[in-house]
Amino acid sequence: MSDHIARLRALDTCAVSDALDRHGIRGVLVGLQPLAADRLIAGRAVTVLLGPPPEDAAGVPGRHLGTAAVDASGPGDVIVVAHQGRTDCAGWGGLLSRAAVARGIDGVIVDGAARDLAEAAAAGLAVHARMPTPVTARGRAVERSWGEAVEVDGIPVASGDLILADAGGVVIVPAALADQVLTTAESVAATETAMAEAIEAGIPVSDVMGKSYEELTDGEH
Template sequence: MSDKKDKNIKKNSKKISQDLVERVGKLSTSLISDGMENSRTMNYRIKPIKGGMKIQGTALTVKVKPGDNLYLHKAIYKAEEGYVLVMENGENQEAAVWGEMMSRGALAVGLSGVVLEGFVRDLADIKELGLPIFAAGAYPKGPTVDGPGSINTEITCGGVKVCPGDLVFGDDDGVVVVAPEELEDVVKKAEAKLLREGERIKELEDGKLVPDWVNK
């Protein structure tokens, strides 16, 4: 439900089906990006804080004043299992907006992960905790906690529009975003490309060096 005390906090969007989320998790961001013809792929600065981290789930969006994280705190405790917290921060480079205690809170409520346009701190601790976090880097300076902000409104993160309820998927290559109404089609295209790549690998193993399409 919406927060009656704060008109800037909207209700959470419907979660994407677990079946689709699991199918996405068997793919890669590169395949999904290709399935969308390379649209809605976040810029290269947004990366996992630790190699091997993978994130997929339904977007819970947060917009904060650059260098402030009050509404990130509010969003953590509005979240549920299966949601990914995605933040617009105006590409702020003056302060970290996420750290160890926020990670512990996010794990306690069951968040699937966090995508931040800005910086984190307490890097060693949050790596050890294991919550998938994608961010622009690490920086020790802390934020203000004053607001204003909003939750579950359209935002921009990493140069990409993100709406509440979108599918958010990240791996070592970066982060992609897919609208729920497009997801089934995008996943089918990505799965088909994965199959074609498997067939090409088999051709190479069998000694066929030049693929047919090269000479068309």
Template sequence: MTTQDNNVERASKLDTATISDALDKLGIVGQCYKIKPRSTDFRTTGRAFTIKYGPPSTPVGTVGDFIDDVPVGSIVVLDNGGREDCTVWGDIMTEIAHRRGIAGTAINGICRDVALCLKLGYPVFSRDHWMRTGKDRVQIEATNIPVNLGDARVAPGDLLRGDADGIVVIPREHEDAVLDVAEAIHNTEEAIREACRGGVRLDEARKQFKYHQLQTRGK
């Protein structure tokens, strides 16, 4: 197993809140603002396969037939500029992605056909959902370039983790440091919980384990 593959496994054991705290401590923007799961049961971890959308040309280009080129275990990241007036993901894409073993989809915009992703348990994260198609309204500008996902930069191959609280991106060049800090935060919070279960006051446990410095940059 490569180091990068191992980092996917490491990230999958952490929640997004813990990773968010680690990002804050290191001064890295990776919290994808307002990109939320269509179900609070959805969990996903994987590396980004990115798509950038733009206004349609004449003649109009396609919204996308890229799904068969996405590597198994990847998370499809679609940047539609945060638009909420038309979709770039629906049931056909969900069905094929689920069948092919793609880890999930994250959209800087909206999706539709939510019933199928809920039925299949296929993780979709987006700003919202609505039924109007993106056909003749948007088209693919580029594949596998850096894109925006809720005000966070996502480059191809970056590590993403999603859960009930949303989705975060860990830039490839920082992932070892972020995961190291996140695991330390997780272990500290577990120690605080255990101390409190043993009868220690919360304020005392937090002081003992330096809780208030966990997310502070440079501490």
């Protein structure tokens, strides 16, 4: 496990979101929910771009969507499926979940619907998506590419960017800014831990959550 991933695992999405704010970076994916295997996801993005089947099937990969990315991934990787927010069909399913677990993949993020979520949960794979659906992608969506830069919820995501997902949501940290964002997030988390200890010690919350708390996300944008 890389140092960045180990540091990411020690944080939560709220601290990372605050750090992204401080650095003026949009990195929170809105509307995604944990739908299988209630546990934290942390790792490097491996991207998959989906789209409607073209009228001319020439050039469309002759394989099921997501399979190449899964086969090329392993521990410390998170599959990120750019499904354009579609909920009319699944951008991820049960056999892919089983294959991801077999490869040691840390989790899956789908900007759209996913299916076979009970199967994913039984296999131990954490999946965040917009909603569950039983509708297959066959005949409705195809893989356009994998491993290339995509856009998810209006936010650019490249393979190698850091992904953190927990009960609070999903955040993305650009790989080139990982050190700065993680250092800030660690500072935010330490400050909030000290504040929590002060509250537990009986200090009024109005004193604890004063000006210094409001300035936690201040920074030069």
